[in-house]
Amino acid sequence: MSVGGGAGAVLGTTSGISNLASSLAARLGGSIGSYFEQLRPASFRGMQFVSLGADGTFGRRNALHEYPKRDTPWAEDMGRAARRFQVTGYLVGDDVIQKRDVMIRMCETEDTGELVHPTYGRRTVSLMEFRVIERWDKARYFELQFDFVESGERVFPTAANATTSMIASAVDSLGLSAAADFASRVLNTFSYGAAVVGMAVSTALTWYTNAKNIVGDARNLVRLVFNLPGNFGRFAGSATVPTFSKYPGAPARSSSLTVEDLVEQATQARTAVSTAAGVLATAAAALDSGSTSTFAAAAQGVASAVLAAAPAPADSMRLLTSLADFQPSSPTTTSVIGTGMATMQSACGDLFRRAAIGSAAIAASQYQPTSADDAAAVREALTALIDSEIEVAGNQGEDQTYGALRSLRAAVVQDLNKRGAGLASIKTFNMKAGLPALVLAHRLYRDAGRADELVAQVNPVHPAFMPLSFRALSS
Template sequence: MNIGGGAGAVLSTTSGIANLASSLASRLGGTAQSYFDQLRPASFRGVSFVSLGGESSFGRRKQLHEYPQRDVPWVEDLGRGTRRIRLYAFVIGDDVIAQRDTMIAACETSGGGDLIHPSLGKRTVSLMDFRSIERWDAGRYFEFQFEFIEGGPRTYPSAAAATAQGVTNASTVLNVAAAASFAKQALGAIEYGAAIVGIVVSASLGWYTYAKNIVGDARNLFQLLFNLPGDFGRFGGSATVPTFSQSPSSSVSSSATTESLIEAATAARAAVDTASATLAAAAANLGSTTVDAYTAAVQGVVTAVLGATNDPDDSIRLLTTLSGYAPSTQTTSSTIGTAMGDMQVACGDLFRRTTIASIASASSTYQPTSSDDATRVRDLLTDLIDAEMTVAGDEGDDETYEALSALREAVVADLNQRGAGLPAIKTFSFAAPMNALALATRLYRDPTRADELIAQANPAHPAFMPTSFKALAD
């Protein structure tokens, strides 16, 4: 390519090019200036030059996979390909040597730089090759050839602990330990006959009846509304989303209908009934060979209750209530009566520990609304776990104690990590009542967060917010 000849033609026939552009523009529509007005003065790292033209390559990175006895290969897409930009340019004038030296200094500077391309605009690039061409018959004129690669900042893979998965794993370990502990106590007590089985049946009946009752909790049923499209005002909002203002009812499109939600809730309650019936049958048939079936049935009831709740916050609340259930059948001080009491305690331990494991699993899917909320849930769970660790320690149940300790550590790590980046709750006070839009603009510079403030402050009317209330600090 004779770049010098091209440059001379450009410099000597400017008016001809303009006339040609006008002619083409009149034939194709538009004005002659519409294209040239879009071009930008070329430069690299702030050093200007005149662009003669160039070429660029774009596309995707592909890996071709060819297989024996297969006519059509498989082409694997590996992402966007490297963008390569090649430019041909020149500088001219009595100070052309100084211009060249300035460009050489810019090209020899380490790191990436900003390229202003006449048609591509500003790009962050790395210079791969630069050439300066001089000719004896072209005084006061140097040609440049650039080859750039468009690049980005240097990044490294980031590692983060899978704290939610750690909670799930620790919950599984606790379930195993709780089942093993129950089996140890049950195998010795079952030898005393039908009275022991009767205690198990009675304890199981009271527990799963209580579980079925809490599933019908009014607040839990109200959570079904969050899956309906529409705006529920101050009643919108859920703990499954990061902020109060992002309620599923208003920000998540849904095709749910009232009928489909009723059907889903009915199916969930039916699953609890089925799991309860399974537990009743396992309790009635409890024996030395069916202990595992009984502990699995207990875990099945808790799993069904967890599946019947529509919000992790409700799951934690309802299961916490369930964990407080304690069998209370009267027993005697005789040998069989003592065995009956021991079995009743073993059932209570199994119920609590299985429920605590499910509460921890629910906490791993709970999205705190603030750092204070994360602390609240963390403290709630650690209090439950600490109390159960005391029980396991007093009973000398080392395996369960260690499982509870591991679960406590996993829960604290998970909620501390997910709550660390959230804003805290702060008390705001004002001299006079203001409307929610004005307060949202004043506090957050975002009037769309008015619904968040309404949900937090719960005013009698959004136009007259309380003079003091708690809300997110930022």
């Protein structure tokens, strides 16, 4: 066969296939042009070639289990099987030898590469085998055969402690230890009569009254507005705009709450705290040698109610910190009964502070720091609170509580260090001119969409006139 005759035969066959495809497309609906418009030029690692065809292998990895005396096997699904692509193509032209050498270098390059297939599109693949077929009767034409396997990212297993669970376990241990040490301190004071129980009632009344008062403070009520849909400016916050740096790149939060819903939530929160306070008052009035655990549980219930009543973990920490600073100071005499009353007052104050510290640690585990500096500040504030109570427990010889507080401190430090390590730090920026927040966000972060975050952090007089020097996230 002559070269011209062979070319004519190929063109005739191609025309016949095209006519057949057009006829089939007309019968099935659609147009033949729409299919060919979807095809992409084939290439591997940027080196283009002409694709002749491909075989794709897909499915699941099944481990077949066959058992004696059982006719049907059991196929255990082990996950999706590796996707394999056997692609054939060719290179043609006067420079086909140079093209072949470049393709060989591409195929011998280390690591994964990008395959662009006419129908499968872009795939990250690993090349298992590459063959080049040359024939003397097909000069200027080299046939290529590829065997690809779709490749994923190289991921190594990592081990990390569940720091939130560690804090919860440490708080539970602290509650049990504080209850045990409270019982051992006040057990001998009940023989002094009703005056000692009256001191417990009075101390509890002072503490839970503080709890009820702080839940309804003005800042707590203003924070409820943050959950309403809409944008109320940088001073009030918004539920539909991501809070500053809480989740970088996070989409806007959606909220369907109304003012009536928020009023109901606030009312329920105050009611829960009042109910917990009533339980503590009842337990204090009935306090005796057999009900110390009930009294301790009621104190922890008040702290837990305050934790749940705050609209955000940051508010929970602020409220519980004030409860953890409780120092009862009712005057007592130096008599035997007065000494018993003083012991009861001191023991109740310790129990209440430790319940508040435990709930504050839970709030810290739920808090999302805005930066590495923010995480460090929360860590320092909370560990200072725990350290002061560690000193009290150590001076009083309360070994169980001392050990529980030390464990809680370690869990809090580990948790905040872990979550703050992946956050950007705060940096001081100095500009030569006052620029708008949009310009600064684009210049600093290459993202003008972070202008609201920048305004929330810097708090300028006007977003169009940012100060010359300010502190903001470094990245």
